[in-house]
Amino acid sequence: MGVIIKNSLNVTIVNYIGVIIATVSILFIQTKILSSDQIGEIRLILDKSFLILPLVMLGMDSAALRFYFYFNKDDESKNNFLSILVLLPFLAFTFSLIILFLLRNVIIIENLEFIVTISFCYIYILIFEAYLNTKSKIIYPALLKNILFRLSFIGLILLYFYKIINFYNVLTYFATLHIAHLLLLSLYLKRTLDF
Numbered sequence: 001m002g003v004i005i006k007n008s009l010n011v012t013i014v015n016y017i018g019v020i021i022a023t024v025s026i027l028f029i030q031t032k033i034l035s036s037d038q039i040g041e042i043r044l045i046l047d048k049s050f051l052i053l054p055l056v057m058l059g060m061d062s063a064a065l066r067f068y069f070y071f072n073k074d075d076e077s078k079n080n081f082l083s084i085l086v087l088l089p090f091l092a093f094t095f096s097l098i099i100l101f102l103l104r105n106v107i108i109i110e111n112l113e114f115i116v117t118i119s120f121c122y123i124y125i126l127i128f129e130a131y132l133n134t135k136s137k138i139i140y141p142a143l144l145k146n147i148l149f150r151l152s153f154i155g156l157i158l159l160y161f162y163k164i165i166n167f168y169n170v171l172t173y174f175a176t177l178h179i180a181h182l183l184l185l186s187l188y189l190k191r192t193l194d195f
Helices: 003-033 036-051 053-057 060-070 075-102 112-134 139-161 167-193
Strands: none
Touching: 003 139, 036 053, 036 112, 036 167, 053 075, 053 112, 060 075, 060 112, 075 112, 112 139, 112 167, 139 167
């Protein structure tokens, strides 16, 4: 069996396990423990985070997939390409934060710290996943996103259920889960691709 077929089969299995975990989480755990307002607040934070992604990413996740092979000639070209993939969204994100800071008295956004954190993490999670996809390194990112992240979120909800943490802590740790996801993916990228 070829590497691509084997990886695809493994990722498909991981994705199905992730769908089962998400289904159990949403239908049986979240609805029993969290109120509809709390579930809505988590969804709203995620939706607001995703809203600015296309504007800030500047298509760098697609560029990683489409143009990587043009820069796959030597280590310097690959490093320069990855630097561009990382730097341009960072500049766009910083610019959008400056605009948001200037408009802070006009636009009031609740849970802004969570939205900014999750947006920043998703920008680089998507870029790094796309870059790893060009190297056929797709199993570990799928495990992180579909299994580990979802199980960790269920753990947060259970901590809330047993009154170990409050709902604001759930939101804080939810944003922290995104940071941990990004860090683990970054370490994998560094270890796998020998930067």
